[in-house]
Amino acid sequence: MSEDNQIDGRLDFKYESSWEELLENERFNRELCNDILQPYILKQRWYGGKASALKYLEIIDSFPIEDQNDRFYGVVLEVNFQEAFVQNYFLPIAFITDQSVVGDKIIARLRLNGQEGFLVDALLLESFRKQIFLKILEGEKYRYKEIAYRRGRSNTIAGYESSRLMGVEQSNTSIVYNETCILKIFRRVYVDENPDYEISKYLTMKGFFKNTPKYLGSITLKFSDKNVITLGLMQELVPNKGDAWEYFTHYLKGVFKELSDQKPKLETLRPVKYLEQLAVTDVSSAILAWCPLGFFEDVSNLAMRTAQMHIGLGQERINTAFTPQPFGNDYSVWLKNRLIYQFENRINLVENNLHKLDGLQLELANEFLSNKKVIRKQLLDFDEDKLKSERLRIHGDYHLGQVLVHERDFYIIDFEGEPESTIRDRKVKQPPIKDVAGMFRSFNYAIYATIFNNHEEYDYELNELFEIAEVLYGNIVGVFLRTYIQEVQQANLNIGYIKEIEFLLQYCLLEKAVYELGYELNARPRWAIIPFKGISNILNQQKYE
Template sequence: MSDTNQKKDLNDVYTYNSDWSELFENPQFIKEFSEDILEPYIITKRWYGGKASALKYIELVEHFRIEDENDLFYGLVLEVNFREAFVQNYFIPLALVTDHNYAQEEIITKIELNNKQGFLIDATLLESFRKQIFEKIIEGAKAKYGELEFRRGRGCKDYEYVSSKAMGVEQSNTSIIFNDKYILKIFRRIFVDQNPDYEINKYLTDKGVFKNTPKYSGSITLRFSDKNVITLALMQRLVPNQGDAWEYFLNQLKGIYETLNHVHPDVMQLKPIDMFDRIDIKAIPEKIREYVPISFFEDIVQLGLRTAQMHVALGLERVNMQFTPQTYSSDYSVWLKNRLIYQFENRVNLVENNLHKLEGLRLELAQEFLDNKKVIRKKLLDFDESKLKGERIRIHGDFHLGQVLVDDGDFYIIDFEGEPESTIRDRKVKQSPLKDVAGVFRSFNYAVYSTIFNNLENFNYSKEELFHFADVLYSYMTAIFLKKYVKYVQSHNLSIGYHKEIKFMLEYCLLEKAVYELGYELNSRPRWAVIPLKGISKIINS
């Protein structure tokens, strides 16, 4: 594809001597669609994950019909090839419309078929498409063409279509609400394998042992063979909620800081507790509770309980090999170290290339990171599976407060897709459940510090004092979470090792998570790089 390729003006028209029903049999259309039409459209979409890379060309690798007696749509599987010698696959459902009631960014291209003009658009914009796929799911029907399969899950109790609407904000996937009861997530970045979100959601629903996740209600799959499967969409019961736990805790933290600012105690007199200590709420000092409501800590205990229940449920299986727990092995250690050292070297290069963007504490911590490359590398390589007695299980894999919904003081865990940077195979590797715990702890850390960054001008404290209070509060948040979590999993026979192993795994996973976060911050918002850098500094100096 030419580097000079420009987005075609919508006044220009691609013309073909084909009907809509025969369009994908037209070689000229396939060539122009792949080479000229798709790139200017796809690079503008939020779900496109290749913005930081140089696109080389796009290939249409599969198309299939989605139709009923009234309407015909196409499902497209695209292979996006990059100059850096890797590929990504994407899914687009395609529709042809004749009206002009669409914004320019919603139109893929203007087209003329056998002298009839129209527009190609994403089919999810049309109610007729949404209605058709919902009805196919509730019927559990197999498509007439190709290997497209619709499946109904245990969470689906409806037998007719009533209404649908697309979620307002475009995310990395496209979500549709049906009958105000179900949410269908259409995966945009797809893999030739079952999506972990589908696998885990279906497993937890069918086993019925973990109630605090949306119930599996259906799916759409492209199946070429038993081992050649693409998950296109996942439907779940819609959980009534007041938003995600990230915003929920941010709002509470803002109130805590405002109370602190109003009373204005000497925060430097407050002391954090040791990392990985476990305490009950009753053990929180009165001086802390003067500024932090007990309900805040009760919420954290509840989140610790729900996290523990999720892991116990994922560790129960003894038949399905996809979910049976495993011990640590040398193969796992090699996989883990290779992956993390590769990621670490990438972050070292990023820090070196971005030092000119940093100043003050950020620059100081970045330099400390570079000065301690050997120390960090040794910590990542210091993983001896022979000393670990806990179990590895399927985990959430990308667990943070944004993956948790809040409903009337309770928490519901969603989005089991795994880390976006990881391959689909890596996302399914069984790991320590403490990696998810570390993910929550890093999210707590972000919450207490981002509250400072977003409101710094409103506080009558120095940044040093605010950071000190953040460290104190964070230490108590993690301690009460850990107390509830460890007590529950150990009483329900999920082996995470004893105190020394728990401490080692948490420290190891916290370092892994902070190194992972550093890449995002340096690429997206260098000012916030101080948060993962402080996390790394705390570990290497502990």
């Protein structure tokens, strides 16, 4: 980049083009990719390629988003990495002359036909947010070539009142409209329908699952004759006091404080049998003395909502994207190939990070490595001939952070699937028990995170807290399982008999814990102790069955 492109240390580019003609300017397109957007996207929270080396950017599609007053552009970028893979991102852009509207959140300074201004993310502008909202309300009237705005049948919103960006940006950007609905703009996009859009629409229109935000509309890009890209999903805004992770970890902190104050003898806290089903009334009085009955009632209610979600996803008989399927050899081959590849990746990751670990974390890491043959054998020990249940479209990334809490009820959100998986893999039908296993691992995380973050405050040794954790976790699992199994079986959802359920649950728990290990070692190594401990507990519990 030449010094001519720098003013006061900020990017400055000059073009003999108007804003309306700018994307037809070859030099602008080249510099937009090479000089303007490369440094910009690296700083964005929604950019998911920070762990890889960016090779080059390319615009694979662009289109105007306009009304009688304003013109914006939608740009779909292909990010090519040195490691020979690509990711696609969506960025709506705008040209403004008043920087005060966005503060320091500019992409670059532009001079277009001598007019000075700024290139910015269009989502920062209320005029853009209002325009796309109104186009969704108008529906097909605002089809522009390959771009389609659709209004859901359950959308009863009359008009535009207000908009604001929601909280801290993560992998997507969400806009709250009229304080009644939310439009999620997908930043990382795929040449396929986004599973969040597919499942949200299905559960609203056909699955009739009430405890998820209603589908209200969408924005899609027809990328080719047979492929679409989902750019936006509009849903109702569910009033809430935060997610279930915040809710239950806050609860657990109080539970462990009460436990520490009472200091019961550990021998009075008897563990339940592994995967034993419990009614809420079956929880022992010794545990209820320091963990309130309301806690287990909430666990049971969350299990019921989970079951109802699966019942909604499992009743389709016409739409092949949602019809349940039996297990078969194709699925087993897909599953084993995927999991063994993932497992070998985790082994390498652990071996390469051993020098960073110490104490209990190092001890558990070495235990994991010494058990690698046992774990590999368990992952390969998947025999579809013994399974009589059916596979469904599932949530796929189900944990406490994907559930909103409102007046002690639970609303399930974010059906995009595992971030590490390809878009095709996220749509593979899987045993609904995998979602249950994901929630169990999340409760396990919540318990151990409470211990690791606060154990100095509790009047117990760490190994004693671990013992208590397993007793509490066993009761949570038991209560959740009892409610979930009763609910799905009453609805005739085929999840198999108890031995099959238990086999799938153990298999999926191990799969989930191995998956978590990769995330933690890459993103927050201090937390890797939780999946290490989870894997250790899963293997040790199975020894004593």
